[in-house]
Amino acid sequence: MPVYFPREIIHAANGLAIGILGGGDKKLIIKGDAYYQSYICHMPRSIIELALDKHFEGFDGFIFPSICDVIRNLSGMFQLMEIGKFVKYLDFPQNFMPHIGGTFYRHELQTVLDQVYKLNGVEVTAQKLNHSIGLFNLNRQLICKLYDIRQEFPWRLTAADVYHIVRAGYVIPVEEHNEILEEVIRHMQQEFGDPLDKIRVLVIGAFCEQPPAGLIKTIELAGCYIVEDDFLLGARWIQGDIDTAGSDPLGAITQAYLDMSTFSSSVYDVGNPKEARLLQLIRQRKIDGVIFAAPSFCDPALLDHPILQKECNDKGIRFASFLYSENTGQFKVIKEQVGTFSDSIKLWD
Amino acid sequence: MSKEVAKERSMIIQKEMITRQFKELSMAGETGKKVVYTFVPGNISELILSFDMLPVYPEINALQSGMRKKSGGYIRDAEQHGHSEDVCTYVKCDVGMMLSGNIGPTGEKIPKPDLLLLSYTGCFTFMKWFETLERLYPGVPVAMLHTPYQEAHKITPEMTAYMVKQLKEEVIPKMEKVSGNKYDEEKLKSILRNSSKVEDYIVKIFDTTKHRPSPIDAYFAGVYYIGPINSGFRGTPQAVDYYAELYKEILERIDNKLGPITPEGVMEEERFRLVVEGPPNWTHFREFWKLFYDMGAVIVASSYTKVGGVYDMGFRVNPDKPLESLAEYCMNCYTNLNLQQRVDLLSKCITDYHADGFLVNSIKSCNSFSAGQLMIMQKLERKLEIPIGFIESDLVDPRYFSYSNIKNRLESFFQMLEQRKMMNIQS
Numbered sequence: 001m002p003v004y005f006p007r008e009i010i011h012a013a014n015g016l017a018i019g020i021l022g023g024g025d026k027k028l029i030i031k032g033d034a035y036y037q038s039y040i041c042h043m044p045r046s047i048i049e050l051a052l053d054k055h056f057e058g059f060d061g062f063i064f065p066s067i068c069d070v071i072r073n074l075s076g077m078f079q080l081m082e083i084g085k086f087v088k089y090l091d092f093p094q095n096f097m098p099h100i101g102g103t104f105y106r107h108e109l110q111t112v113l114d115q116v117y118k119l120n121g122v123e124v125t126a127q128k129l130n131h132s133i134g135l136f137n138l139n140r141q142l143i144c145k146l147y148d149i150r151q152e153f154p155w156r157l158t159a160a161d162v163y164h165i166v167r168a169g170y171v172i173p174v175e176e177h178n179e180i181l182e183e184v185i186r187h188m189q190q191e192f193g194d195p196l197d198k199i200r201v202l203v204i205g206a207f208c209e210q211p212p213a214g215l216i217k218t219i220e221l222a223g224c225y226i227v228e229d230d231f232l233l234g235a236r237w238i239q240g241d242i243d244t245a246g247s248d249p250l251g252a253i254t255q256a257y258l259d260m261s262t263f264s265s266s267v268y269d270v271g272n273p274k275e276a277r278l279l280q281l282i283r284q285r286k287i288d289g290v291i292f293a294a295p296s297f298c299d300p301a302l303l304d305h306p307i308l309q310k311e312c313n314d315k316g317i318r319f320a321s322f323l324y325s326e327n328t329g330q331f332k333v334i335k336e337q338v339g340t341f342s343d344s345i346k347l348w349d
Numbered sequence: 350m351s352k353e354v355a356k357e358r359s360m361i362i363q364k365e366m367i368t369r370q371f372k373e374l375s376m377a378g379e380t381g382k383k384v385v386y387t388f389v390p391g392n393i394s395e396l397i398l399s400f401d402m403l404p405v406y407p408e409i410n411a412l413q414s415g416m417r418k419k420s421g422g423y424i425r426d427a428e429q430h431g432h433s434e435d436v437c438t439y440v441k442c443d444v445g446m447m448l449s450g451n452i453g454p455t456g457e458k459i460p461k462p463d464l465l466l467l468s469y470t471g472c473f474t475f476m477k478w479f480e481t482l483e484r485l486y487p488g489v490p491v492a493m494l495h496t497p498y499q500e501a502h503k504i505t506p507e508m509t510a511y512m513v514k515q516l517k518e519e520v521i522p523k524m525e526k527v528s529g530n531k532y533d534e535e536k537l538k539s540i541l542r543n544s545s546k547v548e549d550y551i552v553k554i555f556d557t558t559k560h561r562p563s564p565i566d567a568y569f570a571g572v573y574y575i576g577p578i579n580s581g582f583r584g585t586p587q588a589v590d591y592y593a594e595l596y597k598e599i600l601e602r603i604d605n606k607l608g609p610i611t612p613e614g615v616m617e618e619e620r621f622r623l624v625v626e627g628p629p630n631w632t633h634f635r636e637f638w639k640l641f642y643d644m645g646a647v648i649v650a651s652s653y654t655k656v657g658g659v660y661d662m663g664f665r666v667n668p669d670k671p672l673e674s675l676a677e678y679c680m681n682c683y684t685n686l687n688l689q690q691r692v693d694l695l696s697k698c699i700t701d702y703h704a705d706g707f708l709v710n711s712i713k714s715c716n717s718f719s720a721g722q723l724m725i726m727q728k729l730e731r732k733l734e735i736p737i738g739f740i741e742s743d744l745v746d747p748r749y750f751s752y753s754n755i756k757n758r759l760e761s762f763f764q765m766l767e768q769r770k771m772m773n774i775q776s
Contacts, residue, residue, distance in 0.1 A: 035724055037719055066498070068716065069717040073688060074721075079688065088500070089498060093511070094469060095519065101495075101511075103507075104508075268493060294433075297435045300473065303433075303440065304477070309431055
């Protein structure tokens with residue numbers, strides 16, 4: 001499940017961690033609506049629909065990282081429905097001291113490993129885990145490289161293409177994904193295409209329930225290049241490499257979460273304010289404007305918006321804002337809104 | 350609706366306690382007492398009181414604003430300041446109240462916080478709420494106390510250790526700095542001894558609904574009964590006295606075979622006994638209660654009265670292990686229980702208190718309660734074959750209270766209960 005999970009530990013245990021990101025705009029929701037009231041976001045109802053339609057038959061366990069109350073209670077629903085051989089709600093610490101939050105988090109990860117061990121009997125050695133960490137370090141480096149190239153030459157590959165390439169990594173082995181990324185990067189490093197007269201935007205708010213691909217395309221068709229975003233945030237969650245040479249790789253993964261996490265609506269930010277980190281990103285990516293796109297009824301994202309928007313206002317950064325759900329099918333209004341936003345920046349700034 | 354509200358002595362005592370509390374708060378600037386904002390679930394008020402600081406509960410202020418018909422305006426103000434229509438209305442009400450001068454329910458100004466104690470227990474939005482307040486009160490320190498969720502149906506030693514370390518190294522040092530007082534464990538223990546007595550009373554009081562007629566309503570009146578323990582009096586001698594008096598009154602009612610006191614008067618005939626899941630609506634509280642009164646429906650147990658602590662499964666604070674005990678108290682709050690535990694607890698209430706039906710008041714603003722409620726209903730219906738009802742409203746947003754909708758649904762539910770009774774008699 002979104003947003004972040006250290007997939008390295010499952011890889012080291014000879015497992016494959018699959019990211020479940022909802023049913024998107026392809027899955028018709030019939031039964032899922034009977035499990036959720038109308039004022040609850042869309043993603044959990046599509047996940048329930050997928051479960052009831054037996055799309056998860058081959059899965060052994062389900063891990064629900066702490067994001068919000070809805071995902072927390074979805075873990076309870078999976079427990080009540082007895083889906084999979086184990087269901088684990090992974091409580092990420094909101095205390096970032098190594099001997100407090102770190103100790104707790106490490107124990108949480110060990111609990112996951114113990115569950116996997118019960119299923120396949122594979123012992124996770126330091127050597128195996130260091131190897132897996134190395135593969136995921138490379139994966140993040142390649143994704144970051146992809147984003148770097150795209151922010152410099154956004155006409156070479158669309159944001160929707162980048163999105164699909166990164167998302168593929170949620171369902172295939174990391175070794176295979178790394179090969180694909182390397183090939184794409186080789187391709188993107190060649191000069192082709194011509195820049196269009198578009199503004200450079202950062203899209204934020206989509207950290208959990210993913211926007212439909214049509215919405216990403218719509219933003220770019222309406223006069224914007226998306227050069228930074230928080231789609232599929234888990235793939236880039238750890239900002240840098242995790243140590244692969246030590247004798248305590250689980251400790252290294254724990255420490256990386258405490259020290260090297262990106263910012264997100266699901267993480268307590270006092271002491272490390274998200275608005276400052278957003279500004280840093282805006283400067284780094286040379287952003288012309290910010291698009292706040294959040295799923296309807298998403299408390300974490302929507303409660304962040306007034307804080308982030310105030311900062312944008314104070315710093316004179318232009319922004320637009322709208323809501324979506326993973327199965328939004330009509331983009332005309334959004335296209336007009338984003339088009340107007342893009343025009344206003346191009347014409348007046 | 351204009352009839353004068355009937356009141357018992359305990360109600361008058363509670364009103365006096367709250368009036369004094371808000372008076373003391375309004376004078377904090379002169380007395381120099383430090384003010385701590387915190388939440389009801391996982392409210393470690395004993396620790397706050399042990400430092401001679403004054404607690405303020407933004408949720409209580411929000412619900413009071415709802416009852417006093419002020420929340421609608423506050424919510425609109427917050428929305429004008431960029432808050433979405435989709436998010437928790439407690440947060441928006443609190444932000445709106447602050448923008449309007451932070452005037453409390455008694456008409457006196459509530460002082461600014463000296464410390465924001467983020468007891469992050471059973472509700473993710475609490476964290477976002479205090480991130481918002483931190484920006485509205487720049488420079489005020491925030492002490493985070495992360496309460497792990499009971500995902501595996503139990504409290505593990507690692508969970509307790511995590512919380513105790515946070516108390517020792519995050520919360521207490523900040524309280525010492527803000528208050529200027531050193532942590533006094535003996536003082537905390539003595540406060541906790543009173544808490545333990547109050548917890549005993551709470552269990553006895555809510556257990557009286559086993560009687561027929563039930564002498565109390567465990568939802569509408571229940572929210573008043575849990576008032577003192579959840580609003581700054583936990584561990585105080587006043588709370589012990591209040592609960593002793595309340596329990597005495599209830600025992601008298603049992604002796605006299607009297608039903609619950611309601612704002613409309615004593616309920617004369619108990620027709621239906623219900624267990625209710627979910628918080629009440631505060632903006633139309635009296636009208637909401639009257640819908641049940643008119644039908645002779647008494648709530649014999651409710652999950653909402655356990656939101657500030659679950660005591661009927663045996664938990665009591667242990668003064669000999671003060672910090673461990675505070676940690677376990679937090680982890681035992683209702684919304685920190687997983688769905689299976691909630692089903693089990695509700696099932697026990699339905700069985701123990703001989704409920705005729707189970708009703709969910711699904712609150713738009715509260716995902717912690719609401720997400721999963723439809724599955725809880727399904728499980729209880731299958732397990733106990735009990736009639737289930739479902740209504741929707743909101744905490745403090747008057748736009749989401751539709752009287753006629755709720756009335757229609759309740760009437761259908763009561764008809765179903767009536768039919769079930771007839772069928773039971775016939776069989």
